[in-house]
Amino acid sequence: MPFELRDDYHGPTSGAEALLAMSGPDKRIGKAPSEPSLPEKDVARETPTSLRALLREDVGCVRARDPAARNTLKIVLTYPGVHAVIWHRIAHRLWQRGFLFSARFLSWFARVLTNVDIHPGATIGRRFFIDHGAGVVIGETAEVGDDVTLYHGVTLGGTSWSAGKRHPTLEDRVLAGAGTKILGPIRIGAGCRIGANSVVVEDVPPEMTVIGIPGKVVKSKRVMWRSDGRIGLDHHLIPNPVGDVLTVLIDRVEFLETRVNHLQGRLRAERISAPLRQDECAVRADHPARSLPSS
Numbered sequence: 001m002p003f004e005l006r007d008d009y010h011g012p013t014s015g016a017e018a019l020l021a022m023s024g025p026d027k028r029i030g031k032a033p034s035e036p037s038l039p040e041k042d043v044a045r046e047t048p049t050s051l052r053a054l055l056r057e058d059v060g061c062v063r064a065r066d067p068a069a070r071n072t073l074k075i076v077l078t079y080p081g082v083h084a085v086i087w088h089r090i091a092h093r094l095w096q097r098g099f100l101f102s103a104r105f106l107s108w109f110a111r112v113l114t115n116v117d118i119h120p121g122a123t124i125g126r127r128f129f130i131d132h133g134a135g136v137v138i139g140e141t142a143e144v145g146d147d148v149t150l151y152h153g154v155t156l157g158g159t160s161w162s163a164g165k166r167h168p169t170l171e172d173r174v175l176a177g178a179g180t181k182i183l184g185p186i187r188i189g190a191g192c193r194i195g196a197n198s199v200v201v202e203d204v205p206p207e208m209t210v211i212g213i214p215g216k217v218v219k220s221k222r223v224m225w226r227s228d229g230r231i232g233l234d235h236h237l238i239p240n241p242v243g244d245v246l247t248v249l250i251d252r253v254e255f256l257e258t259r260v261n262h263l264q265g266r267l268r269a270e271r272i273s274a275p276l277r278q279d280e281c282a283v284r285a286d287h288p289a290r291s292l293p294s295s
Contacts, residue, residue, distance in 0.1 A: 091106040091110070116130060128144060160185075198211050
């Protein structure tokens with residue numbers, strides 16, 4: 001006979017509650033099964049709490065963004081960017097629990113091994129990938145969203161000596177090219193692409209392409225993700241406004257040179273014909289008989 005609790009039951013309930021918890025949904029009469037709300041479901045699905053789940057995602061995202069990543073073993077053993085993220089996940093947990101010295105020492109140790117300096121106080125989202133993993137610096141108050149990709153030499157630095165928020169915030173799906181410097185408490189919108197060696201010191205709206213020193217928006221609403229879910233790495237399609245301006249200037253110079261050559265030709269022709277007319281007038285003045293008609 002299945003076990004049920006009646007409304008008029010007032011005895012001990014600890015064993016019954018345990019039995020009901022193991023057997024599945026709540027079976028008490030008149031009470032609807034307890035379910036988490038939709039926001040709670042989304043948070044539970046999108047924010048893994050276990051360190052193992054985060055690290056599994058960090059390793060798994062590499063194969064989608066690096067064609068050279070052949071297998072998981074190679075990624076785990078030979079990718080310094082992945083090693084840096086793993087060490088940071090551990091150091092960040094220590095930092096959140098108040099073990100500041102241990103977290104800082106672990107981040108220093110990771111820097112020695114990987115040449116990537118991530119402060120343990122920095123907040124890093126899911127599926128974070130540092131390609132080539134050399135010379136990357138991420139400050140204490142930096143915030144990085146999900147599915148962000150950084151190449152070697154990227155700096156998320158501060159511009160103030162005062163405490164508080166002084167490092168940038170990168171929203172989801174941002175890609176920062178090699179040597180990019182993003183400085184100050186600015187916000188880089190979701191889906192932005194930062195060209196190599198750019199220096200960004202102002203907020204950037206979502207889905208923009210930024211290049212230059214200082215960084216300027218050169219293209220908007222660019223689709224970074226391919227149909228198969230992988231990030232688009234067609235860096236050769238990033239616009240070059242300086243090159244475009246130089247091309248226009250070169251065309252203008254060639255046009256002006258053509259006009260000058262044409263004008264010089266006309267002047268040269270006029271100079272050659274002018275002395276001939278003067279010589280003819282002089283001959284007629286010296287020999288008037290030659291100018292008279294013969295009888």
